[in-house]
Amino acid sequence: MKFKDGYWRMRPGVRGDYAVTAHDVTADAGSLRVLAPTREITRRGNTIDGPVITVDLSSPMPDVIRVRTTHFAGSVPQAPAFAVRDDDPEVKIVVDAAEAGLTSGGLTVRVRRDAPWEMTFSAGDRELTRSSGKSLGIMHDPDARHFMMEQLRLGAGELVYGLGERFGALVRNGQSIDVWNEDGGTSSEIAYKNVPFYLTNRGYGVFVNHPGRVSFEVGSETVSRVQFSVEGHDLEYLIIHGPTPADILRRYTALTGRPALPPAWSFGLWLSTSFTTDYDEATVTSFVDGMAERDLPLSVFHFDCFWMRQFRWCDFEWDPEVFPDPEGMLRRLKERGLRVCLWINPYIGQASALFEEGAAAGHLLRRPDGTVWQDDYWQAGRALVDFTSPAAREWYAGKLRGLLDIGVDAFKTDFGERIPTDVVYADGSDPERMHNYYSLIYNQTVHDVLAERRGEGDVVLFARSATTGGQRLPVHWGGDCESTFEAMAESLRGGLSLGMAGFGFWSHDIGGFEGRPDPAVFKRWVAFGLLSSHSRLHGSGSYRVPWLFDEESVDVLRAFTRLKARLMPYLYGSAVQATAEGLPMMRAMQLEFPGDRACDYLDAQYLLGSDLLVAPVLSADGDISYYVPEGVWTRLLDGERVSGPGWRTERHGFDSLPLLVRPGAVIATGAREDRPDYDYADGVTLEVYELPDGAARTVTVPGLDGAPAAVFEVTREGERVRARRVEGAPLPWNLRCSGGHAAAASGTDHIEIPLSAKE
Template sequence: MNKISMEVLPGEYWWGGAVSDGIHMPFGKASFSRGLDPNLTANQAAPVLVSSKGRSIWSEDPFRFEFEEGQLRIESGSSSDIEIEEQHGDLRGAFQAVQAKRFPAQGHIPHETMFTRPQYNTWIELMYDQEQHRILEYAEAIIANGMPPGLLMIDDNWQEDYGTWEFHPGRFESPRRMVDRLHELGFTVMLWICPFISPDSAVFRELSGRGYLVRSEDGTVAVREWWNGYSAMLDLTNKGAIAWFEGQLNRLQDKYGIDGFKFDGGDPLYYRNSDLCAERTTANGQCEAYARIGLNYRLNEYRACWKLAGEPLAQRLCDKAHSWETNGLASLIPNGLSQGLMGYAFTCPDMIGGGEYVNFMANSDKLDQELFVRYAQCSALFPMMQFSAAPWRVLDQEHFRYCEEAARLHVEFGDYIVSLARHAAQTGEPIIRHMAYEFGDGHFAEVNDQFMLGSDVLVAPVIRKGAAEREIRFPEGAWRGDDGSLVQGPCVQTVSAPLSRLPWYRREA
């Protein structure tokens, strides 16, 4: 067991650990603790911490960390060293030093379409009623209502069963014709997938006999509860299990023309460090092995991930509530920024309006149209943006028009965002950046409601209900607004932000 304790320096702030804790970052002032063995949050995590004073902490294995009374304490149950680096100047210096050494950029990006066009996911709109005619109706309505076509994800329950990765014949009479039609409409098509196997199935019996399933400590096949019931889990340390799974995915591409996959599940929550697997691993290790499969598919999306920062994997924020609070809209920026500061540059916020379906359905008869618009605006200048609930259906014409404008703004910025993605693939730098990363003078560490898109575009979404203006902290230099205004920084300025406006500013040369 390794333990270290170090003093938090005056004015020092920290980021890292688990992406879902972005709403609590920066660490250093208030008490906070998080254990990463295993990562029990619903999003990405990594054994890394970086500070505004140019310090970083890394371990090959998960650790527990705690900020308490001016001290940072770290404890690891493994024999791996806890490495501390110092004297890298500021937050950017600390990140770049640990990134280059521990999770270097791999030189590739996910498919460009993920950045240049809006994404449309069928989950909230159709939920478990994924049917061919309904999916085509959704896609046709996107075009008919003037929204730009993009990437369409067919979500859970298109398949016969978990592990039986074939279109359900009762709901999809001609999957190939459906996919061909979606392509004709201008969509790229992805399918939801997971590493779980329904236990009462022929596939379960086959894979169990081959030894491809995770076993509990007592040697029996592990059947665990997840959000859709109880399932067994592929052992992704087993090369035969990986080959079987990839064979299913490749068949779907060859037979139906599917372009890529939304890789859901795989959370460390559903595994145990004591599980019996083909190769010795941990709960986090199974999550990492699942994410490695996505490296073979340029069109991929993950929500849970352990390590693998720097790799060309699209990483979505976990399901958010239809809420203004930190379980909803208010979490998008701080959690998205925390992704970047852990090396997960290719980030996507959750579905616009909120993708946590139980909460969304509970609010379906009283949707907040203002909130829906602000969700869309906040997402518009993220690397990716994703719709699900059809805005033309749930909003009146005025509010829908604002969402359409947000989607078109994302398309306008598409080439710029792709250029930043390619830069991230070469350097590891985040695409959306914390103000403290870009302007490391100590005045921006606690600014969690605005961000930089690259080095030259400052984005300041409205995240407070009823607000028609907002305060923006401008760095040094001249900043030209989307409304044509010119602001000379450094300064703090209150700007007009009616519902029709997403405030953003470009640095003047």
């Protein structure tokens, strides 16, 4: 939200009161309180008739400093609030005549004690950012609304990333962004997943701890500052020190939560009925048969909206005319080794019998006059479940339990955006603060009932809406996109941006959602989709089975589905890292190569895990330019070496794309390609790529529970590569080096390869 007209003048009707000095400082039990008047105090009379901003400084964990600014403390709503870890770490506080300071770990905040106002954040001797003149303020707009605002300095060359799943340029500089969940597709500035957290290439991140609308002006209103503002009387933000982007994400997710580990079966191929298509059990069976006949590995079958009767979403009842025997159908699908996912949303259509039931019990969101909130968007007369009510959550969960009891394995938790603010919540929560937060308690309710029935290790959602904390409840997908190369690119940007906000797992509709993709778009998207954390074939008005496009689509899908299955020991290891450290499986290049300025703006390629570079082909003819960081990389699909740093221009067939292995990597690949969930340690192959002389790598092969199933140590000494198993049962395993050097073993603990020998 912009308050100024240019740099000097305010917009018509806007008034600002800015902190001008730190007049009074109090140190108390690991915190500092600063009274910051909005006028200079040169005599006692200046203390009358003017606002004062209270600034409280503290630390919830090492290398993180919390700043809480307040105007009228009695006007601050308390609910809802994000769950933020607070370890009450030991801090160092210094107060003298010139400044007051608080240090947590390697991060220090210093407040100047005379005019002008200046609050500086530094790591060692290096300044990270600062709040200075006309930065911290109380703003009033022409409608007499009250806002708290802060501006933090952007240094020369400083770039900003994050703020949720955003589909424009990955670098946020120059953008105006409102953190406010809306259903807008992937081609606009609004987004389904808004997160008030950003990080920069200067070694720090900023989390604005406010669940409602936060307005960001990222080098836009004032080009040398990031401005953020909220309506109300308090503003809390946390400065998170890195120094690397990965370190910042580790600390941010330690504060707000890290993802649960999705079950291994969820990493296989999902196939959907699509949205508005005509389908019944015969259609479903034909799709499953068609995949099996063409040797296309399939893991999950998803039933979209019309498994229920029209006008009655959600009543959680199968349409008896289309699916007369749902329990038998699910049993038959599961006999074929498939998992089953059902589409749901948090709305109750008026035609559903659950509308009267929910209204009578008080489970539906109400207007201030006590009537049920309704509109005709999506479903005629729809109402919303009030998830702030424990009774409503239990009522909703009870409907899901009946579906789980007949064989459902997962739920696609669609919608949860565009939540109204002219309502009253059962627990008294502030409606503005609940707008984004609603997505969190909706998805948490579904996650909890899945965990109750299936156990914590076998839970997966396919969610669309999210905010801070939503990363704990994977998986999320990118929402409604067109079936074009442009939409494929914007979807990728959204996923990389979401990863920069702490979300470890992300998916998208292979081929696009709206419209029917032409075969070239479909085949290129298949390669991208199977090299994402999760992979789903889904659309709107047309089916997404590959043989409806062309026979080559079948071959491409088969090849990349099998490739993903072989890579599962590596990929599941990356998933375990996401849950342990908060690093996304799909990583923007800047996240992995912060010292390479060529990576700062790259948003059409990514790292899958730490060691695989993926550059999706965004054209029918296969022409692509992509960037290779320093070192000798190896193309995974054909073994060709590629040297960086530098740009490469190539042409790829539909069965190929730039997929490069990082120099020095050891990639664990599995012995099966027909499914994603198998014993990864049994017959695993350690693929060694350009390991430097004298280097050592530890490779952990996970089990299906995420715990280590086998641990290997790989070293290179001169012209020999040695590997030994240091943990795990004596199962057969193999060692292979780039360049064709290979060896195999069966139940041994050591393998050695002389690099002079060829396979």
